[in-house]
Amino acid sequence: MPELPEVETTRRGIAPHVLGHRITGVVLRRPDLRWPIPPQIRDDLPGQRIDDVRRRAKYLLLDVQTGSAIVHLGMSGSLRVLAADAPAKAHDHVDISLDSGRVLRLTDPRRFGALLWQPHGETHGLLRGLGPEPLADAFDADYLAATARGRAAPIKHLLMDQRIVVGVGNIYAAEALFRAGIHPARAAGRIGRARLERLVSAIREILAYAIRRGGTTLRDFISPDGEPGYFEQELFVYGRAGEPCKVCGTVLRAADWGQRATVYCPRCQR
Ligand SMILES: [Zn+2]
Structure with missing residues (x-):
């Protein structure tokens, strides 16, 4: 199961390839992972620029102007940056296409992962009430x-x-x-x-x-x-x-x- 270091490694790995890039399209190959994927992911992301890639606990947040796409890798998920024409395989559930000609692809064979939406200025229920980050100064x-x-x-x-x-x-x-x-x-x-x-x-x-x-x-x-x-x-x-x-x-x-x-x-x- 991806733990905090793997999630942070993912964040650092994808950030240089997605930061500042505009999203040109979103492909959802299934309507749900652990939970239904909210419609804002498909409807609101295209046309917006990824301004930041953050991590909170084991959640990754892709920030755009109107909110954040929240990714959780669950038991078996991974995020990769690939060429846009890389053929999708069986467990490649989501593609977020970028203006660089690349695609951010979410793969999750066991589908315990999640892709959720957090409107700008709000905190998603999953992120409320969390304790400090273990690597932050507050955890002493x-x-x-x-x-x-x-x-x-x-x-x-x-x-x-x-x-x-x-x-x-x-x-x-x-x-x-x-x-x-x-x-x-x-x-x-x-x-x-x-x-x-x-x-x-x-x-x-x-x-x-x-x-x-x-x-x-x-x-x-x-x-x-x-x-x-x-x-x-x-x-x-x-x-x-x-x-x-x-x-x-x-x-x-x-x-x-x-x-x-x-x-x-x-x-x-x-
Ligand atoms: Zn011993």
């Missing part, structure tokens, strides 16, 4: 300490709650907790300030590193089997249940506290 140890205070919920739940901080998926939460030496089920309100500081640093470092690694070409982050090409060689815990900890050799455990399985080292993390 002060913020996390204030948010965690008095909470008995496992710290991992807080990290994956989009109202608290956006875009920290299962993989990055598990890896950051390992690097900070914090047990994923530890009650958030019972973690000391210094450890929270380490956790914030770990989250920021891991995400920034993943973005740097993903920033070469648009296709590099999709491996041939369709799975995102995470920095697998460098994962300490994610996907490694039953294998030895790379730091201490203890067998890594998997536990399921509600949402999704979490792998951790019972010795390094407390």
Whole structure:
């Protein structure tokens, strides 16, 4: 599933090819993805210029004068810039043609992605109530300490709650907790300030590193089997249940506290 680094990599990859270009047409090969595609996408975009390409959480926003097209890549989506005459394949659902003779193509085999419309001056419901970006200054140890205070919920739940901080998926939460030496089920309100500081640093470092690694070409982050090409060689815990900890050799455990399985080292993390 594309996570925040893949979405940011996509943004950086497409921006130079679409910024400042006028949209000459929109082809919708199906009426819906996860949700129906609103009529403004087909009716309002043509003729307008793309003034900015932004990211909020895992949403990409293509800004034009009257609003923004919101793209979410879901489980399997990707955006590519291609020559206008590149033949569309089975899962190529949307083409946004540009005056450069190129086309911005949305591909999504599983169709959990979305293409939505946000009128100028409004905030789409999906973007309301989101917490700070993990790489923004607002996400610091002060913020996390204030948010965690008095909470008995496992710290991992807080990290994956989009109202608290956006875009920290299962993989990055598990890896950051390992690097900070914090047990994923530890009650958030019972973690000391210094450890929270380490956790914030770990989250920021891991995400920034993943973005740097993903920033070469648009296709590099999709491996041939369709799975995102995470920095697998460098994962300490994610996907490694039953294998030895790379730091201490203890067998890594998997536990399921509600949402999704979490792998951790019972010795390094407390
Ligand atoms: Zn260990």
